[in-house]
Amino acid sequence: MRRRGIGKRIGWVLFTLVICLEAEVIKPLPDTVEVDAQKAALGKALFHDTILSKDNTVSCMTCHDLAKGGDDGMKYSFGIHGQQGGINAPTVYNAVFNFRQFWDGRATDLKEQALDPITNPVEMGETLPHVIQKLKASPKYNERFNRLYTDGVTADNLADAIATYEKTLITPNSPFDRYLKGDKNAIFPEAKEGYRLFKLKGCIICHNGMNVGGNLYNRFGIYTDANSTQLGRYNLTGRESDKFVFKVPSLRNVALTAPYMHDGRFDTLYDAVKWMSQYQLGRYITDREIRQIEAFLRSLTGKMVK
Ligand code: HEC
Ligand code: HEC
The missing domain is CATH 1.10.760.10 (Cytochrome c-like domain)
Known part of the structure; x- marks a missing residue:
C-alpha cells in the first residue's frame, strides 16, 4: 500500500510539472544537429x-x-x-x-x-x-x-x-513528425486514434517531449508491482524512494528495438503496451486499444542515419 501511495504522489507531481512546463507536447526532431x-x-x-x-x-x-x-x-x-x-x-x-x-x-x-x-x-x-x-x-x-x-x-x-x-545519429522525418508538422495524412487513422489514447490514458505523462521519453525518471511498477530485480537509481543514491526508479526510455523507433524494458522481459510491442498500462497506470486496456497505440508507436520510426 505504501508503494502505491508513493507512486501516486510521484505521478501527480510529475503530472503537474508536465502541465506547468507544457512538456506534454511531443515535438518533431530537428533534421540535423550541428557538429564538427x-x-x-x-x-x-x-x-x-x-x-x-x-x-x-x-x-x-x-x-x-x-x-x-x-x-x-x-x-x-x-x-x-x-x-x-x-x-x-x-x-x-x-x-x-x-x-x-x-x-x-x-x-x-x-x-x-x-x-x-x-x-x-x-x-x-x-x-x-x-x-x-x-x-x-x-x-x-x-x-x-x-x-x-x-x-x-x-x-x-x-x-x-x-x-x-x-x-549525428538522429532519426528525423518519421511519419509522426511529418504529421506534427502538418501533413495530416502522414499517419494512418489507427495511429491517430492511438495517439489520442496515448494522451487520454496518461502515457504522455512520462513519455513526452522531443524524444517521447528520455527526459525524466520514474518508478517501474507504480500500480502493479513489476517485480524488478534491479534497483535502478537506488544504486546511485541509496534513497529508498529511488528503488526501481529508471530513466523513462525514449519511444522513438521503439518498433525496432525489441525486446523491451531494462530487463528485456517483453518480446513484443503489444506486451510492452499492455503491461505499461497495468504497471504504470493501473488501467485495463482492450486489445483494440493496444493495437491502436502500437500503430501510433510504429509511426515514430524515422530515417536512420548510418
Ligand atoms: C557489450 C555490449 C555493449 C557495447 C560493446 C557497448 N554498449 Fe553501449 N550500452 C550497452 C548496454 C547494456 C547499455 C545500458 C547500460 C546501463 O544502462 O547500465 C548501453 C548504454 C549505452 C548508451 C546510453 C543510451 C541511453 O539511452 O541511456 C550509449 C549512448 C551507449 N551505450 C553508447 C555506446 C558506445 C559509444 C560504445 C562504444 C564505445 C558502446 N555503447 C559499447 C551495451 C553495449
Ligand atoms: C509513470 C510513468 C510512465 C507511464 C505513465 C508510462 N510509462 Fe512507459 N515506461 C516508463 C518507464 C519508467 C519505463 C522503463 C521501465 C523499465 O524497464 O525499467 C517505460 C518503458 C516503456 C516501454 C519500453 C521501451 C523500451 O525501449 O524498452 C514502452 C513501449 C512504453 N513504456 C510505453 C508506454 C505506454 C504505451 C504507456 C501508456 C499505456 C506508458 N508507457 C506509460 C514510464 C511510464
Whole structure:
C-alpha cells in the first residue's frame, strides 16, 4: 500500500510539472544537429572499430547495430569472451536528446558515457592507458587525433570524438513528425486514434517531449508491482524512494528495438503496451486499444542515419 501511495504522489507531481512546463507536447526532431564534421568522422571510425576492446573483437556496433535500430535485439548483450551483461542495451539513435545516459542516468551526457563501455569488464574490457597506447601506435588514428586535437590521443579526446559522432545519429522525418508538422495524412487513422489514447490514458505523462521519453525518471511498477530485480537509481543514491526508479526510455523507433524494458522481459510491442498500462497506470486496456497505440508507436520510426 505504501508503494502505491508513493507512486501516486510521484505521478501527480510529475503530472503537474508536465502541465506547468507544457512538456506534454511531443515535438518533431530537428533534421540535423550541428557538429564538427571531421571529429564526427573520426568518432564514426572509432564507433565501428574493435580496437577499443581488449581482444579486438567487440566494437560499439556489436551492441548498437545502426542497421538494427541502434541496439542488438537481445535481452542482454554479449561483450568480450562471450560474457553476457545484465541490462538491456538501449538504442544510440537520438540518445543525444536524452537528459541523461544509461537506465539509471549515471552519465550526464554522451561524452561522459562514451568511455564506460570501453572499461566495462563484461563489455569491451579494456583499460584507458592501453587503449590510448593502441590508438597512438596506429598511424591511421594517431595522425587524425593530432590533426583535430592539439593534445592528440587522450581519453578526453577519444570520448569527445565518439560523442560528436553520436550526436549525428538522429532519426528525423518519421511519419509522426511529418504529421506534427502538418501533413495530416502522414499517419494512418489507427495511429491517430492511438495517439489520442496515448494522451487520454496518461502515457504522455512520462513519455513526452522531443524524444517521447528520455527526459525524466520514474518508478517501474507504480500500480502493479513489476517485480524488478534491479534497483535502478537506488544504486546511485541509496534513497529508498529511488528503488526501481529508471530513466523513462525514449519511444522513438521503439518498433525496432525489441525486446523491451531494462530487463528485456517483453518480446513484443503489444506486451510492452499492455503491461505499461497495468504497471504504470493501473488501467485495463482492450486489445483494440493496444493495437491502436502500437500503430501510433510504429509511426515514430524515422530515417536512420548510418
Ligand atoms: C557489450 C555490449 C555493449 C557495447 C560493446 C557497448 N554498449 Fe553501449 N550500452 C550497452 C548496454 C547494456 C547499455 C545500458 C547500460 C546501463 O544502462 O547500465 C548501453 C548504454 C549505452 C548508451 C546510453 C543510451 C541511453 O539511452 O541511456 C550509449 C549512448 C551507449 N551505450 C553508447 C555506446 C558506445 C559509444 C560504445 C562504444 C564505445 C558502446 N555503447 C559499447 C551495451 C553495449
Ligand atoms: C509513470 C510513468 C510512465 C507511464 C505513465 C508510462 N510509462 Fe512507459 N515506461 C516508463 C518507464 C519508467 C519505463 C522503463 C521501465 C523499465 O524497464 O525499467 C517505460 C518503458 C516503456 C516501454 C519500453 C521501451 C523500451 O525501449 O524498452 C514502452 C513501449 C512504453 N513504456 C510505453 C508506454 C505506454 C504505451 C504507456 C501508456 C499505456 C506508458 N508507457 C506509460 C514510464 C511510464
